[in-house]
Amino acid sequence: MVDTLKALPGFVLLCFGAILARSLSTLVGVHELLLAIALGFLLANSVGVPARLRPGTETHTLWLAAGIVLLGASVTIDAIVEAGSVVLLLLFGTVTVTVLTAETLARNVAGLTGKFSSLLAAGAGICGVSAVVAVGGAIRARETRIAYAAGVVLLVDAITIVVYPAVGAVLDLPANVFGVWAGISMLSTGPVVAVGFAHSEIAGQWATTTKLARNTLIGAVALGYAIYYTRREGDSSVPLDVLWVEFPKFVLGFLLFMGLASAGLFSPSQQATIGNAVEWLFLLAFVGLGTAIRLDDLRRAGIAPALVVVATIALVSVLSLTAALAVL
Amino acid sequence: MSDEVIGEIFARWSDLDTDWQAVIVGTAIVALVVLFDPAIPW
Numbered sequence: 001m002v003d004t005l006k007a008l009p010g011f012v013l014l015c016f017g018a019i020l021a022r023s024l025s026t027l028v029g030v031h032e033l034l035l036a037i038a039l040g041f042l043l044a045n046s047v048g049v050p051a052r053l054r055p056g057t058e059t060h061t062l063w064l065a066a067g068i069v070l071l072g073a074s075v076t077i078d079a080i081v082e083a084g085s086v087v088l089l090l091l092f093g094t095v096t097v098t099v100l101t102a103e104t105l106a107r108n109v110a111g112l113t114g115k116f117s118s119l120l121a122a123g124a125g126i127c128g129v130s131a132v133v134a135v136g137g138a139i140r141a142r143e144t145r146i147a148y149a150a151g152v153v154l155l156v157d158a159i160t161i162v163v164y165p166a167v168g169a170v171l172d173l174p175a176n177v178f179g180v181w182a183g184i185s186m187l188s189t190g191p192v193v194a195v196g197f198a199h200s201e202i203a204g205q206w207a208t209t210t211k212l213a214r215n216t217l218i219g220a221v222a223l224g225y226a227i228y229y230t231r232r233e234g235d236s237s238v239p240l241d242v243l244w245v246e247f248p249k250f251v252l253g254f255l256l257f258m259g260l261a262s263a264g265l266f267s268p269s270q271q272a273t274i275g276n277a278v279e280w281l282f283l284l285a286f287v288g289l290g291t292a293i294r295l296d297d298l299r300r301a302g303i304a305p306a307l308v309v310v311a312t313i314a315l316v317s318v319l320s321l322t323a324a325l326a327v328l
Numbered sequence: 329m330s331d332e333v334i335g336e337i338f339a340r341w342s343d344l345d346t347d348w349q350a351v352i353v354g355t356a357i358v359a360l361v362v363l364f365d366p367a368i369p370w
Contacts, residue, residue: 066350
């Protein structure tokens with residue numbers, strides 16, 4: 001929820017950061033979206049974001065979701081249907097392997113407790129911090145554990161933002177392969193969209209679409225974990241409402257505009273204008289996302305849980321990239 | 329619009345889930361583009 005008036009001062013800061021990122025990107029040779037994250041990160045970890053600006057900088061989730069809703073207007077159903085079944089197979093396979101690997105490493109190698117391992121597995125397997133919070137709520141995990149797992153996810157997000165574009169450039173990956181690979185194996189939605197569009201427009205569209213499909217699994221995964229833990233604690237009820245409560249509703253907006261675009265309702269000129277709006281919304285979102293990455297939080301997350309997620313993502317990245325290169 | 333109505337709109341907006349706020353923001357931008365873009369196809 002966003003309280004409009006309280007958010008205004010911080011929103012102005014996001015606008016300033018977005019304009020700065022766009023102006024400086026050519027000068028420093030870094031993609032504007034990655035530069036936007038870097039600017040936010042530098043600000044938050046140097047002078048810090050004043051308390052009265054935080055309600056505004058925390059609106060980054062709104063701008064990211066609104067940008068994704070609009071992105072639907074430039075993605076046509078034809079492209080999705082063409083590679084749909086193969087990508088869906090890759091997606092389900094990757095999510096399953098990620099959750100099982102993270103659970104196994106966390107419980108059997110790092111010796112972490114049951115619910116904490118599930119938070120890490122959900123964060124790595126589905127959609128980063130959102131999945132940690134959703135599953136944490138569904139299985140009634142302790143708040144400190146949820147915050148800890150979210151810190152681990154942010155740390156791994158920061159690593160993937162640097163590593164994925166580098167690997168994509170070194171291996172000279174085709175746009176669709178890079179986009180699908182980022183979409184099925186990276187953690188949070190923001191970094192996936194950023195590295196996708198930093199690679200190319202096509203990669204960005206594939207990364208976003210694949211990641212959205214993956215995000216829709218959050219309700220099912222949260223429900224699965226909720227059933228597992230309630231049964232283990234002696235309760236046989238099935239909390240089906242988790243499915244809708246945790247479903248990312250903005251995906252419905254994305255699908256609506258994808259449908260309208262596929263029906264030819266937008267002219268090329270309108271699509272170009274909407275595309276500009278998407279770029280600005282993402283710039284706002286990523287400056288805000290950068291301010292949310294705090295070095296203190298990353299340090300507090302500790303080494304063992306971080307190693308579990310890094311090892312999981314490293315393994316899953318290699319497997320999913322190999323699979324994507326073979327079938328796409 | 330009176331201050332009361334504007335206050336009510338802000339309050340209802342603040343109560344909305346971020347996902348639905350995003351859908352409204354996106355729809356508003358598309359509506360503006362369709363209404364004011366010179367190349368409207370219909």
